[in-house]
Amino acid sequence: MDEYPDSVLQLLNIQPEEIDDFSDKECARYALLLARATDKCKQSLLPCDSLLNVALEYYDDDEKEKAIALLYKGRLAVEMEEEKEAISYLQKGLTIIQNFPKELKTKSLFLSSLGNLYFDAGYYDEAIEMYEAMYQCSITDLDKSIALNNISTYYCLIDEKDSTLMFQHKALNYAISSGDSLQIAMSKHNLSLEFDSFDELDSALFYAQSALKGLPKKENHGNYYSNLGDLIFKTGGNKDSARHYLNKSLAELSIEGKSTCLNNLYNLEKENGDYKTANIYLEKHAAIIDSLYYMDQSTEIQQLIYEYNTKMRVREEQLKGKRIIYCTIASFISICFLIILGYQNYINRKKRVQLQYKQSLEQTQNKLSSLQGTIENNQLIIDLLHQEQSNLKKEQENKKRQIEEREQSIADLKKEKQRLLNWLLEQSNIYKRVITLSKQTVSNKKAMKVLTTAEQDQLKKTIFEIYHDYISFLQEKYSKLTESDLLYLCLQETSLDSQSIAICFGYSDTHPLSQKKYRIKERMIEEKSKM
Structure with missing residues (x-):
């Protein structure tokens, strides 16, 4: 499956009618295989949702298959931008997989996903703990390179230059050892970004060119083109080349990446004196920023509109009432309305405080669970090392004793041989x-x-x-x-x-x-x- 996931996914693509004939055990097993193949092919896990629910119900908490189902359920939640649910699934799965020391690859996947979630949420100290534990679980050179890439990103964030470059160079060396062309290109791309953040533009440009050259053709080139074009512009290189790469990247970038790229094109054309083209890029950049802001605020805006419409309907009813009843009754209604609003505000404020306390408590519990898992893992490793040391010591003592016995046997045989030779001589x-x-x-x-x-x-x-x-x-x-x-x-x-x-x-x-x-x-x- 690791070598040909596309072929495996094609074989697993069967009709729903056939799945209905499966037993619970077969259906649960099929769900894990389908989710794994889909994840390997970097496709959406959404079609696996209902099948993964079957697997979660079938397997018990003491089975590693339950942990694997939780892993892909967590990744699906990440895909659906349900971070809280994703963290819950992954933490529970990580707790289960701790009971299977040989499942280092699966544990590494849990740690990677959790580390990325913590990092995106701004919990950087928790994220680096996950990344370091992931590195300890890594067996292959490719896994070690991925873990070190994440660790390097953390040190770059806290502006630790020496540590950043040291870990990123190690990540590149492991990537080269693994022979994975995509990982090599990603490691070089990350080195370029980190050199750029530390204002070492020549080194950044070198690694940007090398990364783009080694990137497989089937992969997305957007970020690589954008980074190279930006660095050519920053280092005072050929502006036509910089413009070429920046424009070429627009077709493959995400909306956030396009925003940055358009801003770089604006600066390039502005410096080049082409203010008309620069303004066009600036307007496109602003449109994307507004779009991003709108997407972030859309839920809040909908809520505000709903509240406004509700208030307007209440007001219309109040106006109708004022035409029918006396001013005193209208004043009484207004006072009651204000009291209700004040009480509702008090209730809402109290609920918010309770919700914040509950979230803080959950975060603390999650952190304690993570720390306990790390402690147990380290203790297990220490016990294994002690056992191995004891076995080696016993083996060494046994070999030493065998050597002494054989040396004594050789000495005795030499004496016996000399005695026989002397006896032969004495007979002459x-x-x-x-x-x-x-x-x-x-x-x-x-x-x-x-x-x-x-x-x-x-x-x-x-x-x-x-x-x-x-x-x-x-x-x-x-x-x-x-x-x-x-x-x-x-x-x-x-x-x-x-x-x-x-x-x-x-x-x-x-x-x-x-x-x-x-x-x-x-x-x-x-x-x-x-x-």
């Missing part, structure tokens, strides 16, 4: 010969018998065969060691004492062995220093 005739010679008892060490050259070669061959793995390890690590050095190091691993080892090399004294040991140590140190 040459080893027995060495043991026999080591047991000589002579008064002069020069008279002590030692291994002959042939016996030394036999010993070396035997040692090199038995300790082949150890010798390979030494040759690989210390390449400068001689065969004599390797033989000495292998004999050290046996149970032979220094005198017996000296006999193996044809020495009757152990002094030459000390010199050999010193030379071997120097070679090994030299090899280590090169590594």
Whole structure:
């Protein structure tokens, strides 16, 4: 559905007669699918109203489907400009969805809609709380970009330049990572507007051009043309280009946007000296302003007209009465009428005070509910992090214990291997010969018998065969060691004492062995220093 919402909406477009045959469960499920596809296609949710009411009645407050139905019901209320009802739906849905921690995408949609409503109503502190919570729920780069765009707008409103630009640049980076061309263009457009608000017109112009260039053709270009034309004019650029983009934007702008664009065209033509054209734009601008004012005041005007007509009818009746009854009766009626009006005014004033108190109480309750939801969410995250930290610590201790056990096992195996190698050596005739010679008892060490050259070669061959793995390890690590050095190091691993080892090399004294040991140590140190 996320990739091809148009196709899904077309498949869901069925006749009302078929819907009547659905069970309550099927109808409720169909309502959610239709509302989601309609919302994805950016179409009006009004055709989904009655179906969403069925879903709200079918699902219970402990089901996430109830929250989703409230989400689209709230968005429909926003579309119908019923802000109070929209906030009520969205707050109730957000409370339900808090019980489903994995539904981060749905929670993000609630926070976005509520944040926009708070922002439009002027509750900016509450709005930024929603936007920041939305960012925490964002999983994809696209969702993070949308949240950061909203946060940046808040900081721009309170004139925090550094924070505004930092968050907007981050939003642009996430948009680029997501690969969504529309979001990239919107982020650049917002950067342009924010640079413009901080009087950095060159940067604003650069991002305005880049945003228009990357905006998909199927999207509305009105605001992008208008912004670019205005910036070209402000920076002293080509006025024909500025005029071209401003005129081009008029066809795609909302009525409020057209008002601003016409005012910019008025200033451009006025500076250009074409006062006739400038006055035409000014008159169109004024007509739109009057129209907007009329739309804002139409309800109040209708009420005033109704009150005036009522008063006029009462007056006519009073005049008729004055022609029939005496002046005293007319005066009495007038006094009674004034008393009634005064009492009615008192009642109305009292009702207004009660209504204001009720609204303040509802706003406070809503804020408390929102704060409690934020607190519970943060506490849940803390608990999850503590659990994860505990699991990681246990896993680390377990691995450390396994490493120690395996190291000890390797050490034991090496000892056992060395014992077996020594046993093999002890079975050889040459080893027995060495043991026999080591047991000589002579008064002069020069008279002590030692291994002959042939016996030394036999010993070396035997040692090199038995300790082949150890010798390979030494040759690989210390390449400068001689065969004599390797033989000495292998004999050290046996149970032979220094005198017996000296006999193996044809020495009757152990002094030459000390010199050999010193030379071997120097070679090994030299090899280590090169590594």
